[in-house]
Amino acid sequence: TMASPALLMRVVASAYSVAEKAATIVRNVMSAGDLGIVEKTGANDLQTKADRLVQMSICASLARKFPKVTIIGEEELPNDEVTEELIEDGHCEEILKKTCPAQYTGIKEEELVIWVDPLDGTKEYTEGLLDHVTVLIGIAYGGKAIAGVINQPYYNYEAGAGAVLGRTIWGVLGIGAFGFQLTEAPAGKHIIVTTRSHSSTLVNDCISALNPDSVIRVGGAGNKIIQLIEGKASAYVFASPGCKKWDTCAPEAILHAVGGKITDIHGNSFQYNKEVKHMNSAGVLATLRNYDYYASRIPNTVKQSLVP
Numbered sequence: 001t002m003a004s005p006a007l008l009m010r011v012v013a014s015a016y017s018v019a020e021k022a023a024t025i026v027r028n029v030m031s032a033g034d035l036g037i038v039e040k041t042g043a044n045d046l047q048t049k050a051d052r053l054v055q056m057s058i059c060a061s062l063a064r065k066f067p068k069v070t071i072i073g074e075e076e077l078p079n080d081e082v083t084e085e086l087i088e089d090g091h092c093e094e095i096l097k098k099t100c101p102a103q104y105t106g107i108k109e110e111e112l113v114i115w116v117d118p119l120d121g122t123k124e125y126t127e128g129l130l131d132h133v134t135v136l137i138g139i140a141y142g143g144k145a146i147a148g149v150i151n152q153p154y155y156n157y158e159a160g161a162g163a164v165l166g167r168t169i170w171g172v173l174g175i176g177a178f179g180f181q182l183t184e185a186p187a188g189k190h191i192i193v194t195t196r197s198h199s200s201t202l203v204n205d206c207i208s209a210l211n212p213d214s215v216i217r218v219g220g221a222g223n224k225i226i227q228l229i230e231g232k233a234s235a236y237v238f239a240s241p242g243c244k245k246w247d248t249c250a251p252e253a254i255l256h257a258v259g260g261k262i263t264d265i266h267g268n269s270f271q272y273n274k275e276v277k278h279m280n281s282a283g284v285l286a287t288l289r290n291y292d293y294y295a296s297r298i299p300n301t302v303k304q305s306l307v308p
Helices: 007-032 049-065 122-126 201-209 221-229 245-257 291-295 300-305
Strands: 038-042 045-047 070-073 112-120 134-141 144-152 167-172 176-178 191-194 214-217 235-238 261-263 284-287
Touching: 007 049, 007 112, 007 134, 007 144, 007 167, 045 122, 049 070, 049 112, 049 134, 070 245, 112 122, 112 221, 112 245, 134 221, 134 245, 144 221, 144 245, 167 245, 176 245, 191 201, 191 221, 201 235, 201 300, 221 235, 221 245, 221 284, 245 261, 245 284, 284 291
Parallel strands: 070 112, 191 214, 191 235
Antiparallel strands: 038 045, 112 134, 134 144, 144 167, 167 176, 235 284, 261 284
16 A cells, blocks of 8 residues: 655645635635725735634644644634634646655644735735735744645636736755746846835845846745746845845745855845744845845945845
């Protein structure tokens, strides 16, 4: 008889289905028309009904299947009873068929930390920039992001009526990443993707110092990593605090699974153990290729302004 799949693969396979359910919730809230927007710390820090329902759905669904896993979500939510219609019990068979990398086969539930951003790019969601929106489920072990799921609920939404909406990208270190076409940015071009709604003098000074050919400003960390792995941008640069662990965990796992690199502005790796502070206070630098080129050109004035 076949051995049952390793815990990690079961968690990723479930997270895949849970993310697809999340996408349905995101689309339903938008089409119902009442976003239920609440300001958290200000006009650029919003929470909608979709953020709340999706986080409840993801956390409750995964906690029911994997009760000893630590799950950390972006939203502070009351511990309401979660209705059954928010629970997703399915899993992706395709993922279970993949062989778990040897270094992860012995993982126990209590050793995993799942970082959840129920709706990355909330501000863009409220403004109708729907292709910026992602649902992020990142899986960490030993403080490292080792697997991730990114769902784009509105992928393809400009393709017109009848187009299949949404897609799910997933990856595991040592296996690879799937659900998209890996593409490198044009050789010799320096295209930087950065924040759309959290700009500052520091953010802009850092980008100017890199002398880019062009700058793309979009919402969402998940969306920015997708720009890198699909070859639309060569570097993701954000010289500012503000990004959190739930923004970077899933994208990091997917980027690392295809040979890319993400760090803070100083070149430090992100830590994802459950005790860690949530803020990535020294910004973000990520590339699919040529990391050293960009890292070596970050000005010291910028580094001095951002304390890890």
